[in-house]
Amino acid sequence: MKSKKILLIPFFILITMGSVAFLITDNNYRANKFDSPSTSITPPRVLYVGVAGGPLHIDPIDAWDPNSFNVIDQVAEGLFGYNLSHTEVPIIPVLAEDFGAWGTVDAEGHINYTVDIKDGVTFHDGSTLNATDVKWTFDRIENMLNLDLVEAGELYQYHDPEENLTKNVINTTYIIDNNTIAFELNSKYGPFEPLLTFQGSYILPSEGQIPFDNYIELNTGDLIGTGPFDYISYESGAEVKFESFDNYRNGAAHFDKLIYKIIQENNARNQALLDGEVHIVLDTHEDFYDEFNSSINNLELKAPENSFDTDYLCMNNVLINKTVRKAISYAIDYDYIINEMYNGYAKRLKSPIPSGTRYSNNSFNVPILNTTKARIIMQDMGYGTSFSLDDDNAWETATFLSYKYTYNTENEIRESILGLLQDNLSGIGIDIIADEVTYYELIVNLLGYPGYSRDNLNLWWYGFEPSYNDPSEHINNHFTNRTKAINTAQVNDSQVQLWMEEALFEIDENVRERLYDKIQKRLVEEIFPWAWGIENRFHIAYVENLKGYPTNSMLKSYFYPCYFIDYDSPTWQEPLTNQNVIYDKDFFYDVNASDISTVAYSINDSVNFFIDSETGILKNNTILSIGDYWLNITVEDAYGNRNNEIIKVMVKDSDSPTDAIISYPAGIIISIALIATIGLVIIVRNHINLKQN
Structure with missing residues (x-):
């Protein structure tokens, strides 16, 4: 029995010391992935997008290709746009306050479409959107149509079957008041609202920033719009740069910069996502789909439920009669086309309207x-x-x-x-x-x-x-x-x-x-x-902690809704160490942590110390008395993930070397001493009892 009781003593000491060690070790806290991001900390600074090519044009009326649209859609906006998060991408008002109102047909067959414009919308150059800008934009389109300079000019014209003439959809545009515009159309035109969603119809400022009778120059010009990103520059074959527009009417984007990294070679572009060089790739290749789908690589592969992009077998209706066309249609193995030729990344087209x-x-x-x-x-x-x-x-x-x-x-x-x-x-x-x-x-x-x-x-x-x-x-x-x-x-x-x-x-x-x-x-x-x-079901691949990207059947790229979710705690760039300070001297200690988002610093003792939440610089708030101060320094990222470290600040009356052995708070030392004393008493008592026996 004697030896058994003696063995309990180091066991109690071990437990106590383990508790102390737990108190002073790093405390990493991972936020639950469903927690809401902290609103007090800004998100990651840059979103990198891997693209196959740069824009051929940055002027909306000169563009009719996807690479140009990928740029223009971040910068400029139309009166109407799309709800890209909805499977049927319905048209929604964007710069318009609501959908317009149709008038009645006049004696010449003309009809008005009147639209109220949102108030308080700002262009990137600081000018305010009004009806003058809308009129100027469509006057410019008319002028460029007359000069045969609108790339998608046919969209703004129609064939009048009665007069056998090609006419402009819009006859004229006029201002009702500062925030109301009226379009006078040459005829009723069913797809007029959809036409106003087209990039060529995006609204530009009217105060001389944009040439009226020529294009915005690709390499030296500036596209000015009302969109969530301000166009900064284009380096041919390298990158396109944007910055978040702080005065965007719906609030600034979740990151400060958007950069398109142009990687023309297909394998290299897709590999860039696997290598962490970009956060998202727009032009994915199916050879990489298995790797993009793998949880090991922390990537996601998404495709819209529907797609407006279609492929089909055309038959010359003049040379192949209807009955033969019908026979051909029933002889084709469509499942083989979908599953073998498109590797399952397509679905059957069942109508000319997808x-x-x-x-x-x-x-x-x-x-x-x-x-x-x-x-x-x-x-x-x-x-x-x-x-x-x-x-x-x-x-x-x-x-x-x-x-x-x-x-x-x-x-x-x-x-x-x-x-x-x-x-x-x-x-x-x-x-x-x-x-x-x-x-x-x-x-x-x-x-x-x-x-x-x-x-x-x-x-x-x-x-x-x-x-x-x-x-x-x-x-x-x-x-x-x-x-x-x-x-x-x-x-x-x-x-x-x-x-x-x-x-x-x-x-x-x-x-x-x-x-x-x-x-x-x-x-x-x-x-x-x-x-x-x-x-076609075109896929987009991106890092799994990028959220909000609206895959859509229009295949439009739009990065304003995107944001990052972070599941990992910040890491200290250098281990935190105990600090010495001389009495009556200022204390200064700079701590730094890394994370994909910006971080905020805090401490447990705000009476004696102050830490700058942004820089991590730690100072004394008051003259520190001689003695030891235990500080719990915490760093937290934008998503609630925390890392904290306890250090000791030792205030002395003169310079003296720091003990190599870590010191512990007085209360803990007393607890250890007390347990040791109790154990010693037990030993002595047992020894006396044995002796008496």
Whole structure:
């Protein structure tokens, strides 16, 4: 029993010393990932974005390419824009106070659209937005249209079928008052509000900052807008720089700077995200998707639910009749295209108006792979009438029809479609002949340039991305021979033509929707102008603690909503040490911590000491008495993650070396001494008892 009691003594001392050690060691605290960020500390300073290329233009009316739009969308804004967080990206007022009001049609067929403008909106140069700026912007568009200098000029014009003339959508713009503008249109125009969301319609200041009859120069000019970021500079092939606009009407962005790092080589750009050189990559490649999806790399890979970007098999409607087009449509293996050629990163296109677009309707009977049905259609035309429907060898060895498939070899998907068509269409007796061309040759034939013709093409795989969210972008562009047409398939259906023109000049949303339902049904179930292909699901990859990026079917890049979430505590740049100070002398100690966000410093003794919350400089508040002071120094980041360290400040009356052994507060020392004394008493008592026995 004697030895057992004696062994308890060092055990108690060990527990006590362990408690002391716990009190003086680093105390790291990780915020719960669902905690709200602290509002008293600013977030990370810079967001780095990996992009494939820089802007070709920074002037909104000179731009019609994604790299330019990626820049312009951060800087300038229109009267209307989109709710990019919604799957159907509905139009919302941006610089407009609300949606406008339509007037009545006058004797000349003109109609007014009147809009109230938000009050108190500021341009980056400090000028205030008003109706004059709106009028000036659209007067400039009209002037540049007359000079043939608007890159997307066709969007601002339409074909009047009655007069057989091309007219401007807007006749004139005039000011009602300082915050009210009226657009006088040459006719009712259904997609007018969507047109006002287009980048070319973004509002610019009117006080001489922007040239009226020329473009903003790419390398030396300055794009001035009302958006959340101020355009700073563009270094060709290297980077585009923006700074947060502090006076943005909805508050400054969550970071001070936005930098596009231009990395043209595909693998290098995607690798930059894995290497931590950028926070987000816009142009991801599917070869990296597994790594981007991996939790090991702390990255996320996202795609919108819908996509307005579509690919499809065009068929020359002049050279290939409707019944053959129908047979071809039922002979194609769309699942193979989606799962093998697009590796599952696409979904089926079921209408000429893709999912999520205004008035899109996917309820119609879009053709799917049904070889038997395709063969029945061929037999109805007199082909293969002696063949059994399940005699694959007979159908595959027969050649009833031959068509060229034109493709450019620089495009892997288009080249792959060749093999699919040769395989699928041989099953209905159609021979596909490879027609390899350059991309330039493909385009000039599609556009019918002199010396080239759309009739040089039979079948080709092509794609389209609209300029704004309205069905007219998909229907009028592709299926008319009169209005602003890129009708490369040469579709010429009089009923569809009539309905699309009615819809274009209709402003009643319910009437427009009914018309587009009729158009979709006829094209999908009766005309078969294309084999409806796929909706691309383009993916964005970013670090997992970047939140708020709005993946969207318009494929717009917009970084204002983005912010960082931090799960890790700040780290001290150098270990904190005990400090000596001479009595009646000022005390100074600079502590520094690192984190992805800015940090704030604090201490437990604000009576005797002061620490600058931003710099970490620690000083005395008063003359310190001789003795020891124990300070708990805490650093906290913007998301509530903390790290703290306890040090001892020793105030002495003269310079003397610091003891190598760490000293502890007097109360703790007394506790240790007391436990040791009690243990000693127990030993002595036991010793006496044993002796007496």
